[in-house]
Amino acid sequence: VSARNAAIVGALLVAVFVVVVALGQGRDEGSGLETNALIERLAELAGDPASVPLDQIEAACRDEEDPTLLVVGIGLVPTCTVTIVRDERIGILRLEALEPVAIRAPAPEGDVVVRSEAAPGDDDSGRVTVAVGEGETAVVLRCLGAGACRVRIAP
Amino acid sequence: VNDIRAPFLLLAVVVLAMVVLVEIGSSLVVGGGSRVADLAEQAAELDVEVEAGSVTEPPGRGITYLALVDVVLLYSVGLMGAGLVVPERLLGRAQGVATFIGSIVLIVVALILLIIAFVELLIMVTLLAATPFGTIAYLALWGFFPKGDAAVLLGLILFLKLLAVVCLVLAHQRFLRFKRLMVLVATSFGCTLLVVFLHGLVPSVLVAILDNVAAIVIAVVAIIWAIVLLVGSIFSIVSTVRATASRM
Numbered sequence: 001v002s003a004r005n006a007a008i009v010g011a012l013l014v015a016v017f018v019v020v021v022a023l024g025q026g027r028d029e030g031s032g033l034e035t036n037a038l039i040e041r042l043a044e045l046a047g048d049p050a051s052v053p054l055d056q057i058e059a060a061c062r063d064e065e066d067p068t069l070l071v072v073g074i075g076l077v078p079t080c081t082v083t084i085v086r087d088e089r090i091g092i093l094r095l096e097a098l099e100p101v102a103i104r105a106p107a108p109e110g111d112v113v114v115r116s117e118a119a120p121g122d123d124d125s126g127r128v129t130v131a132v133g134e135g136e137t138a139v140v141l142r143c144l145g146a147g148a149c150r151v152r153i154a155p
Numbered sequence: 156v157n158d159i160r161a162p163f164l165l166l167a168v169v170v171l172a173m174v175v176l177v178e179i180g181s182s183l184v185v186g187g188g189s190r191v192a193d194l195a196e197q198a199a200e201l202d203v204e205v206e207a208g209s210v211t212e213p214p215g216r217g218i219t220y221l222a223l224v225d226v227v228l229l230y231s232v233g234l235m236g237a238g239l240v241v242p243e244r245l246l247g248r249a250q251g252v253a254t255f256i257g258s259i260v261l262i263v264v265a266l267i268l269l270i271i272a273f274v275e276l277l278i279m280v281t282l283l284a285a286t287p288f289g290t291i292a293y294l295a296l297w298g299f300f301p302k303g304d305a306a307v308l309l310g311l312i313l314f315l316k317l318l319a320v321v322c323l324v325l326a327h328q329r330f331l332r333f334k335r336l337m338v339l340v341a342t343s344f345g346c347t348l349l350v351v352f353l354h355g356l357v358p359s360v361l362v363a364i365l366d367n368v369a370a371i372v373i374a375v376v377a378i379i380w381a382i383v384l385l386v387g388s389i390f391s392i393v394s395t396v397r398a399t400a401s402r403m
Contacts, residue, residue, distance in 0.1 A: 017313070017348060036357050039364060042280050049281040089274075090281050092289070107292030108282070111208030112194070114291045131282050131289030 051155060052091040052132055058083045061141075068155075072101065072141045073148040082139040084132045093130040093139065096120075099149035104140040108133025117144060127154065159327045161239050167322035168236045171229040174315045178222035181308055182214035190299040197294050197360070201287045205295075212301040213363055216272055216370035217350040218308055221343075223265050223377035225316075227384065228343050230257065231336055232323065251391030258385035262378055269374035276367040283364070297363035302354055305366075309351050316343060342380070346373050 054067055061080035063069040072080040084093060090108060100119035107114055108131050120126035130139055143149035190210045198205040238246055282293040320340060323330045330336060349372060353365040 013344065036361055038357060039280070039283070039361055042364065043284050046277050046280045049285065090278050092281070092285055105288055107288060107295055109278070110292060110295045112210065112291060112295040113206040114198070114203055114288050115205070116203040116287050128287070129285040129289060131285040131292055
């Protein structure tokens with residue numbers, strides 16, 4: 001291999017490096033959670049996450065006739081704790097608020113607690129997705145209005 | 156062997172050893188900074204409140220996984236360096252067995268790391284899509300990837316690799332004719348550039364996902380190289396056994 005060939009290979013390497021870095025950096029716009037086509041494609045490949053089965057959910061406020069319905073705020077206690085016990089890592093608890101409700105749940109795999117509110121509406125604002133990790137997770141529901149409120153466990 | 160400029164070959168081995176050490180130790184240097192305030196800011200954007208205990212920058216996997224490929228390059232160049240001090244006959248015998256054992260270890264380690272990275276990638280994507288509770292969990296664990304730290308380290312790794320290649324050429328230009336070595340060098344550079352490229356491709360909060368994708372690709376590349384080494388070592392062992400048997 002002559003010195004000339006080695007120089008050409010070296011120059012090509014530098015050019016590839018510059019192009020790769022420029023291509024990458026050029027697309028780094030925004031720091032929020034905007035939709036990204038590449039991540040969306042990955043999510044499609046990963047498929048829909050599994051919903052938490054009903055038999056892994058325990059709650060004192062569960063309706064006796066309809067096990068997918070939670071009735072919160074009946075009696076003296078204004079909250080209801082929904083306990084999920086799992087031996088798999090990540091599952092999804094899909095809730096649909098039929099009346100305004102506040103939800104408090106720990107984020108899986110860390111020590112962060114998240115609080116959110118949901119109220120029924122035309123724009124899916126009543127639907128909340130809670131990610132549940134391995135072991136026991138306690139999700140606390142509290143009615144935002146006066147009296148009782150209902151939350152549906154969606155499939 | 157006598158034509159080889161030994162100091163440059165030795166320097167190439169030392170520099171490549173440094174590359175592998177920097178990659179393995181990258182998780183100690185990259186990440187770790189507290190980002191509680193940033194998480195609260197992101198949570199406000201999602202219209203939720205958070206009570207955060209500790210939120211730190213993740214170290215990522217891509218840079219660490221580069222060691223899986225670069226250890227093969229270090230081994231190959233190391234064998235050339237060993238040829239300067241170890242008798243050729245002894246080295247020929249030991250090389251086959253050492254490569255056989257080393258490649259099996261590499262396949263097992265890379266396979267385990269591949270599975271870990273793949274499972275983590277699935278968890279990341281699942282959490283990110285589960286708005287708002289899962290998204291916050293994703294942000295707390297992986298949302299604040301230290302791109303700056305990673306870029307500095309990747310720059311250092313690229314520089315060291317270039318230095319190692321220059322040392323190899325200075326040790327003997329004949330090395331440029333070793334096709335397998337040159338393909339291995341190109342693979343090593345390619346993997347590093349892949350990490351650099353993917354780190355710059357998406358907004359900061361999503362970098363950890365593509366860093367894991369890079370780690371998966373690198374683990375697969377390492378497994379392919381380990382299989383190539385394994386096959387080569389089997390041929391080497393068989394020919395050594397045949398040569399020994401014919402002498403008896």
